Amino acid sequence: MSSKDDVLIIEDSPAIGMLLKNYLEKLGYTQIRTCTNGSTAIETFKELVNLEKHPIVLLDYMLPDMDARSILTQMLEVQPNARVVLETATEKDDEGIKELIRLGVYQYLEKPIRFENLKSIFETIEKEQSFFEKESEQVKILKEAAEEDQIKLYDHIDFILKSAKQISLNFIEQLIGFSDKSIVLHLNELEKQGKIITLGDKKEIACNQCDSVKTTQIFYCPSCKSSNFRLGKLVEHYDCGNISEESTYKNDKCPNCDKEIKALGVDYRLMQNHYICNNCSEFFPEISTYYLCLKCENKFKLEEVRWKTSKNFKVVNM
Numbered sequence: 001m002s003s004k005d006d007v008l009i010i011e012d013s014p015a016i017g018m019l020l021k022n023y024l025e026k027l028g029y030t031q032i033r034t035c036t037n038g039s040t041a042i043e044t045f046k047e048l049v050n051l052e053k054h055p056i057v058l059l060d061y062m063l064p065d066m067d068a069r070s071i072l073t074q075m076l077e078v079q080p081n082a083r084v085v086l087e088t089a090t091e092k093d094d095e096g097i098k099e100l101i102r103l104g105v106y107q108y109l110e111k112p113i114r115f116e117n118l119k120s121i122f123e124t125i126e127k128e129q130s131f132f133e134k135e136s137e138q139v140k141i142l143k144e145a146a147e148e149d150q151i152k153l154y155d156h157i158d159f160i161l162k163s164a165k166q167i168s169l170n171f172i173e174q175l176i177g178f179s180d181k182s183i184v185l186h187l188n189e190l191e192k193q194g195k196i197i198t199l200g201d202k203k204e205i206a207c208n209q210c211d212s213v214k215t216t217q218i219f220y221c222p223s224c225k226s227s228n229f230r231l232g233k234l235v236e237h238y239d240c241g242n243i244s245e246e247s248t249y250k251n252d253k254c255p256n257c258d259k260e261i262k263a264l265g266v267d268y269r270l271m272q273n274h275y276i277c278n279n280c281s282e283f284f285p286e287i288s289t290y291y292l293c294l295k296c297e298n299k300f301k302l303e304e305v306r307w308k309t310s311k312n313f314k315v316v317n318m
C-alpha cells in the first residue's frame, strides 16, 4: 500500500475537528493537521506545499476570521491543483456554495458529517489522483490506442464519467488529452444505453493561451491585490461620515466621534455584504477577479477569456 496524503482540517469547532480526525485515522490517514482559523490554515498549507506535499484540505464554510472564498483563492494561488473539500450545513443550491464549487472546490461534504460520505469522498479523491499521476504517460498511450484498440480509450472515458455528475465534451477531451471522433461515438453509445443524458450546450471559459477549460477564478483586493479578505457588515455614521465594521461600534458608540448611534436609516445605515481586506483594511462592495489556467498557469481577465461551447452530459447510471 502506498502512503496516504497529508490532510489539513480547517474547522473552528474543536469537537468537529476531532470527529473528522478520528474518521480519517480509521481510513488510514496518519498525517493530519487541524487549524481553527483561516490565517493559520494558510500558513500551514504553505508549509506543506514547501515540503512538496499535496494535502487534501477539509474546509469549513463558516470561519470567524476569513471568507471561505478567500481561503480557497489563496490556496489555489499556491497550488493550482489544490484539493479542497468544503464542509457546510448550508444547502448545496445556495449561491455562495455554488460559486465555490465553480471556483474549484473539489468536493462537497454535508454537515452533520457522516462517516460514509467522508469515506466515499476520500475514495474518489484517491482514484482521481492515481489517474492524474499517470495522465501524461497515458495521453501518449491512449493516442496510439485510439487508432488500434478503442476498448482502452472507452474504459478511460467511462472512468472519467464515473467520477462526475455533469461534464462537458470539452472537459472530457481536456482530461483525455486530445479530441477524436471515436470519443463522440462512444458517448452516443452510452446515451443509447441510458447511462448518460445530453443536457444541451455548455459554454465554458477557456485559457486564452493554451485553450484548456480547466480554469479557476481568483479573487483579490482591488487596493493591495491580496487574496486575504472576509465578508462583513459595515456601519456608516451620517453625522461624522465614519464607515467601519459593525463590531467597531461598541455599545452603539461611533468609534470616530464617540457619539451614540440611535436610529437605523436616520443617523446611520448598515452596509451588508462588503468585502473587507484583512491585509490593508480597505473595504469594497465588489472584489476584483482574474482567471487562472490550471494547466499552463496563465493569468487572464474576464475580457480576455476564450469561450468554448460543447455538449454537456448528465451522468445517470455509469
Ligand SMILES: [Zn+2]
Residues within 6 Å of the ligand: 207, 208, 209, 210, 211, 212, 293, 294, 295, 296, 297, 298
Ligand atoms: Zn492555459
Ligand SMILES: [Zn+2]
Residues within 6 Å of the ligand: 221, 222, 223, 224, 225, 226, 277, 278, 279, 280, 281, 282
Ligand atoms: Zn487590501
Ligand SMILES: [Zn+2]
Residues within 6 Å of the ligand: 237, 239, 240, 241, 242, 254, 255, 256, 257, 258, 259
Ligand atoms: Zn461618528
